[in-house]
Amino acid sequence: MSSRRSRISEEEIAELLSKLQSLLPEARRRGASRASAAKLLKETCNYIRSLHREVDDLSDRLSEMMATMDLDSAQAEIIRSLFRP
Amino acid sequence: MESKSFTTGNRDNPNTDLHGSKNMMASHFLRALFRIQQTSTSSSSFAGRSRRIRRAAYASMAYSAGARRAWSRALLRKLRSRARLRFPRRLSRTARPQRRDMDQAQVLRKLVPGGPSMDYCKLLEETADYIRCLTTQVRLMQTVMDSISSYAHHPMIP
Numbered sequence: 179m180s181s182r183r184s185r186i187s188e189e190e191i192a193e194l195l196s197k198l199q200s201l202l203p204e205a206r207r208r209g210a211s212r213a214s215a216a217k218l219l220k221e222t223c224n225y226i227r228s229l230h231r232e233v234d235d236l237s238d239r240l241s242e243m244m245a246t247m248d249l250d251s252a253q254a255e256i257i258r259s260l261f262r263p
Numbered sequence: 264m265e266s267k268s269f270t271t272g273n274r275d276n277p278n279t280d281l282h283g284s285k286n287m288m289a290s291h292f293l294r295a296l297f298r299i300q301q302t303s304t305s306s307s308s309f310a311g312r313s314r315r316i317r318r319a320a321y322a323s324m325a326y327s328a329g330a331r332r333a334w335s336r337a338l339l340r341k342l343r344s345r346a347r348l349r350f351p352r353r354l355s356r357t358a359r360p361q362r363r364d365m366d367q368a369q370v371l372r373k374l375v376p377g378g379p380s381m382d383y384c385k386l387l388e389e390t391a392d393y394i395r396c397l398t399t400q401v402r403l404m405q406t407v408m409d410s411i412s413s414y415a416h417h418p419m420i421p
Contacts, residue, residue, distance in 0.1 A: 187384070191387065198391055201395065215367075223370050227374065236320075236401065237314075241309055241310075243408065244312065249297055252410060253297075255410045256293065257293070258410075259270075259407075259409070260410075261286065
């Protein structure tokens with residue numbers, strides 16, 4: 179394998195990792211030093227797990243609301259809040 | 264989680280934060296939600312309805328990303344097979360300490376749909392898109408919830 183090719187791949191991977199870091203909540207701190215790849219991947223896994231849990235939780239809560247409330251009357255309000263320019 | 268607007272995204276990262284197809288996701292999810300309410304009877308179980316809503320959430324994510332992404336293609340396959348949608352919840356307890364990034368990549372592969380067949384580079388790329396889509400879906404659901412409850416407390420007078 180040529181060393182040049184592996185160098186380019188390393189840069190590519192570094193860029194992809196940096197992009198991932200910018201998507202994590204903690205990364206929004208300005209001037210955060212670049213985390214190690216292992217730490218970054220671990221944080222990424224934790225974040226995805228927490229997002230999956232949020233989807234579960236919000237599904238439960240929406241189900242609860244739908245048991246007692248009528249979506250149709252709130253329809254205009256829902257659409258407005260989602261598609262406001 | 265801090266609340267962020269579904270329409271404007273995060274002030275710091277307005278372009279990278281929300282997924283490009285957020286409007287499509289919202290339309291799809293809303294239609295599914297109304298359909299679920301219409302077909303829900305008083306005897307429908309809370310858990311059953313919750314499962315349908317959860318499934319609609321992942322469906323709207325998958326359909327809006329469509330065939331463009333490996334993760335959405337894998338998710339669509341799973342949805343169409345009618346198999347139960349399951350993601351690993353806890354850290355896998357292995358005897359080996361998970362120090363190297365390759366081991367963490369394996370953990371990540373189980374969390375991103377289609378992960379097992381992706382090489383490292385592809386995995387990182389797909390993960391970023393998957394995260395953007397997930398956060399958009401979460402905010403979408405939050406916004407729907409907020410507007411339903413605010414309507415319930417302040418119904419508009421026709």
